[in-house]
Amino acid sequence: MLFDPKPKTRKVDLFNFEKEFNRLSYLINDPLTRLIVVKGLRRTGKTSLVLTLLNELGVPYVLIDVREFVRSRRGLYSILSRSLNSFIRRYLPSKALINSVMKALSNIRGVGISGLEISLSWGKNRPLLTELFRELDRASHDAGVRLIIAIDEAQRLGGPLGIEVWDAIAHAYDFLDNLVFILSGSEMGVLSLILGNPRSPLFGRAYAEVTTQRLSHERSLEFLRLGFSEVNVKVDEDELENVVGRLDGIIGWLTYYGYSRSIGSRDLGTIINDAVDMAKQELENFLSLRASRRYRVILKLLASGIREWGLLKRTLESYEGSQVSDRVLHDVLMTLKRHSIIDDSLEFTDPIIKEASKKLY
Incomplete structure (x- = not known):
């Protein structure tokens, strides 16, 4: 049904995505494709597009959902464990693939297997992500398939944890033949933090793009x-x-x-x-990881219509009772852009988020 609030998984329930669906389908079937970016504003259907396409094509995939904020290695490895277990349950009828995956993962330090349940250690004996990808690549080769690794809201993997993930993907990109990676997330976040940052391990890698749009x-x-x-x-x-x-x-x-x-x-x-x-x-969750008071003030100022740099800076300084450097204000605004909260004109990309910003304390 069109109004089902869960992410869509059937093409019949996907509205107005013909062009994006066909583009993504072409890329998935192209043997040269190694890395795909699905970008767009929040709530414009990125997750539904990816899930629907993968389910309609019937290709095996592991979905790593980082819409929840990942603050620790423990959190990252918990998400990876859940993702692998969901993958195994989904493809149980494909015995050749599942047997290959279970056999391959059993060779890795820090991977526990009980029946059809996988658990990954997150301490000193944790499995390296490069090892996990290598063994998944080997299992895919043995089963005669290409495996899709889809990371939803990829821009939320920041800091050292993000570097660890992007480094493993860069290694897989260069040396493994049977894995295809899909990164979905906000345009600014994915492109500037992950692919456009010279300090990112994925910098310089070729990738294909699919962009979701607002409805007219x-x-x-x-x-x-x-x-x-x-x-x-x-x-x-x-x-x-x-x-x-x-x-x-x-x-x-x-x-x-x-x-x-x-x-x-x-x-x-x-x-x-x-x-x-x-x-x-959602904003409160976002603010809980940052200098909350300053971000709250700036969001409320932007929501009230203040966008001129000088006035924004002076009003912020008045709130804080001290001088604020241009660099500090620039960094806050860039973070809001990378998370698609505001655009380059400092306008809110989402009218509901704008109204919510007015209600921040």
Whole structure:
């Protein structure tokens, strides 16, 4: 169903992604492809596009979901363990592939196997990521397939942990033949932090791009009409126009509205307020890893319409009661851009995130 809030996995439920789907399908089937970047704003369907394509093609894949913030090696290896176990459960009927994978991983230090359950140590005896990729490559070769390693919200892997992951992928890119990597995330985050940074191990590697887009005004209306038709709910055209005007073509928020409206008959104002509260919690999670007070002030200033550099700097200094260097302000704004919270014009990329920023304390 179009209004299903979970990431889509069937092409019939994927709306307005024909061009992106065909492009990604071509790249996956191209034997020369080693690295693909799926980029775009949050809630514009990157995860749904990747999952739908991989499931429709029937190719084996490991999905590493880092939408939750990874703060430690323990957290990273826990995510990797869950990803491998999900992969094994998904492909149990493919006995040749699973047997090859289990046999290959059993040769690595720090990998525990109990039945069909895998656990990775995260301490001193942890398996190196290069070892994991090498053995997955070997298992894929033995099974006669190419294995997709998809990393969702890749830009959230920052710092030393990120370098560790990108270094392992760079090694696999150079020396392994049966792995294809898909990195999905915000345009600024993936391109500037991971692929465009000379200090990144992946700098200079060739990659292919697929970009998700906002829906146009007319396509947004079409999406809502089709979605409500599927669930036999009638909504006034004036309300649909109002919704489309407020949600600015972001399919994730349009889906949330459609789902909420169809199951509870709640009014538009309540649904928007709930969405803002959800976005505010996401911002709180983002701020918990940073100099929270300064980011809060800057987000509130931007949300109030202050974007001129000098005025933004003076107002921030007034809040802090001390001078703020140009470098500090630049770094904060660049971080907000890399996470697709604002664009190059310092405008919010998401109207709901803008409203949530006004409510920060």
